[in-house]
Amino acid sequence: MLQQTPVARVLPTWRAWMNRWPTPADLAASPTSEVIRAWDRLGYPRRAIRLHRAAQVIVADHGGFVPSDLDALLSLPGVGEYTAGAVRAFAFDIPALTLDTNVRRVLARYLQGQALPTGQVTRAERELTWSIMPADGATKWMAGLMELGALVCTAKKPDCNHCPLVTNCAWVAAGSPPPVQPPRRQPQYVGSDRQARGHILAMLRNDVEALDLNTVRAGSDYVWADEAQAERALSGLASDGLINLRNDGKYCLPN
DNA sequence: AATACGGGGAC
DNA sequence: GTCCCAGTATT
Incomplete structure (x- = not known):
């Protein structure tokens, strides 16, 4: 979740x-x-x-x-890599990396002086984190970094005045520069295939027992005026296992 | 290496 | 409107 x-x-x-x-x-x-x-x-x-x-x-x-x-x-x-590490660390107390967006941001700032981590987790990031992880209390240390990133060293408005790492933070020392590489623009949600999928699923979660392409396109929302988009949404949901095609040609939630 | 994949809250 | 969020799987 x-x-x-x-x-x-x-x-x-x-x-x-x-x-x-x-x-x-x-x-x-x-x-x-x-x-x-x-x-x-x-x-x-x-x-x-x-x-x-x-x-x-x-x-x-x-x-x-x-x-x-x-x-x-x-x-x-x-x-994946993150969740497996989190389960091992936090459920089983096994030293493991939990390089989520929070930990990556804290380390990028504190060690590299960079506002935000870029791209996917790198080998260098993994090796660096392993090298500074304490032998005792490794999992508490990972949890602490994660919590610090989630509550204090946040992406938008970090509360550096209450950060226990502020005195040695490379990013603060550099004057808290903005991200070197601005993040890739995320696509518009309104009118997207994602929104079409979301609306179809919302109908099926609530009152609609089953539906087909005509049902979707009959909706008043403009999202479904695009027939090709509605078809993509239905077939995509079906291939994801989120809906099933019945014998009568209508889609419903699986079993 | 890019891209698809939700939806709500903060600004 | 734009950005962000304890990522993963596929291409």
């Missing part, structure tokens, strides 16, 4: 989710439709599908317990 989604926004959904499905086996046994509905508007609903499938793999291959083995974690749907 936390992948590309702020903690404050995840928390209420996460609490309800864990109350309803306390264990991987509970989630694995739930119909996909209920999983998608419970995900609600958290965003990136394919994460819900992957989490559901990961729970089923955990039940089938790991006795219903989340594995601590790195390769086992990485083989789970939706679990």
Whole structure:
């Protein structure tokens, strides 16, 4: 849930989710439709599908317990380098890298004097982080860096006056320069395929039992005036496993 | 290495 | 409007 989604926004959904499905086996046994509905508007609903499938793999291959083995974690749907490291560090107290956007930003500023990290995690970043990770309390150290980035050393308005690292921060010493390389412009959401997918899923989560291309295009919203876009959204959702094509030609939430 | 993938809140 | 968010999988 936390992948590309702020903690404050995840928390209420996460609490309800864990109350309803306390264990991987509970989630694995739930119909996909209920999983998608419970995900609600958290965003990136394919994460819900992957989490559901990961729970089923955990039940089938790991006795219903989340594995601590790195390769086992990485083989789970939706679990990549960051999530695998976070589970190992925070659930199992195993020294591991959790190079999320927060940790990367803190280290980019404190060590490199750069306002923001660029591109993907590099080998140099991994090796540097390993080299400065303390032997004792490694996982608390990673959690501390993450928390510092999330609450103090934020992307937009860092609260350097309350930062425990301010006296040795290379970025502050350099006068807090702006990003060298401005981030790539993110595409407009309004009118996008993403919005079309979101609206289709919202209909199916709520009152619409099943729908087809005509149903989508009959909507009053301009997003669906584009037939090709509506088709892309439907086929994309289907290939992601978020909707199923029924025998009557209409789409519905999977089982 | 680029791109697709949500949606809400802050400014 | 634009940017950002405890990233991942695919091309």
